[in-house]
Amino acid sequence: MNDAHAAHAHPQAADDPSSDYEPLERAIRELLVEKGVFTAEAIQRRIEAMDGLTPANGARLVARAWTDPDFKARLLEDAAGVLAEEGYELEHSPTVRVVENTGRVHNVIVCTLCSCYPRMVLGLPPAWYKKKAYRARVVREPRAVLAEFGTALPADVEVRVHDSTADLRYIVLPRRPEGTEDMDEDALAALVTRDALIGAAPARAPEGR
Amino acid sequence: MIANGARVRVDDRFHAGHHRVPGYLKGREGVVTACLGRFPNPEALAYFRPGGPPLALYQVRFRQADLWNGYAGGPADTLDADIYEHWLQPLEDRP
Numbered sequence: 001m002n003d004a005h006a007a008h009a010h011p012q013a014a015d016d017p018s019s020d021y022e023p024l025e026r027a028i029r030e031l032l033v034e035k036g037v038f039t040a041e042a043i044q045r046r047i048e049a050m051d052g053l054t055p056a057n058g059a060r061l062v063a064r065a066w067t068d069p070d071f072k073a074r075l076l077e078d079a080a081g082v083l084a085e086e087g088y089e090l091e092h093s094p095t096v097r098v099v100e101n102t103g104r105v106h107n108v109i110v111c112t113l114c115s116c117y118p119r120m121v122l123g124l125p126p127a128w129y130k131k132k133a134y135r136a137r138v139v140r141e142p143r144a145v146l147a148e149f150g151t152a153l154p155a156d157v158e159v160r161v162h163d164s165t166a167d168l169r170y171i172v173l174p175r176r177p178e179g180t181e182d183m184d185e186d187a188l189a190a191l192v193t194r195d196a197l198i199g200a201a202p203a204r205a206p207e208g209r
Numbered sequence: 210m211i212a213n214g215a216r217v218r219v220d221d222r223f224h225a226g227h228h229r230v231p232g233y234l235k236g237r238e239g240v241v242t243a244c245l246g247r248f249p250n251p252e253a254l255a256y257f258r259p260g261g262p263p264l265a266l267y268q269v270r271f272r273q274a275d276l277w278n279g280y281a282g283g284p285a286d287t288l289d290a291d292i293y294e295h296w297l298q299p300l301e302d303r304p
Contacts (some may be wrong), residue, residue, distance in 0.1 A: 137277075144281070156283065158283065158287060159283065165231060165290050166292070167266060192235075
């Protein structure tokens with residue numbers, strides 16, 4: 001199974017689990033198993049592998065980029081190469097790109113055509129990311145959507161929406177919060193939420209600051 | 210090849226089947242900010258046809274104020290989309 005649009009372009013199913021797609025999916029899956037195209041065990045292994053991917057993977061990459069300028073430069077230049085070195089299975093995946101939030105530019109990710117997401121690193125997307133409301137609104141009123149996530153941005157910051165319409169998937173490198181100079185990588189990684197990796201929210205501020 | 214910095218317009222055309230370009234960008238003008246490589250045509254892959262020869266994929270940056278009437282955000286706000294070459298028309302440079 002790959003992450004191509006054709007393979008999962010069913011946002012209706014994501015919005016409404018009782019839709020016709022559910023019995024359709026079951027019928028096709030059972031037929032393919034019956035015909036020996038793949039086994040039920042292979043599907044189960046694939047689901048377990050996907051469930052093993054979480055936003056914590058992205059958080060570790062971000063924490064390392066915050067503390068290691070060379071790693072950050074390579075991550076921004078060639079994320080797919082770095083991820084392959086880190087042992088991620090990218091062979092049948094779209095390419096990955098990391099975009100950096102700065103004091104000047106705030107990036108936020110969406111897929112308006114379906115729900116493309118860097119699953120090969122972060123696992124499954126949150127439900128809201130697949131909803132039509134987010135996909136339609138974040139491209140035309142990104143600041144209003146970001147405000148609903150608690151993310152208020154000054155007018156002079158450029159909000160840059162990435163509509164991942166093709167063969168690339170995007171991960172946001174959030175800004176390092178202030179007051180974290182003495183924190184190690186593990187402590188920093190705990191500040192990087194899934195929403196921060198999508199650009200919907202900033203990284204968390206450290207406790208008690 | 211379309212050079213970085215070139216102005217392009219997204220074709221406003223229709224064909225039956227899968228369109229790998231968002232409708233809200235059709236007919237809009239932007240600037241190429243990167244070539245992202247070459248990929249099989251997803252509009253053929255969608256119907257299990259071979260997608261070759263690979264198409265150049267470009268990152269195109271649009272000004273939000275050009276996309277939406279009465280855009281309420283900042284004047285510098287942008288939107289990047291990844292668009293295959295067969296949807297892009299290079300425009301003459303204008304002062």
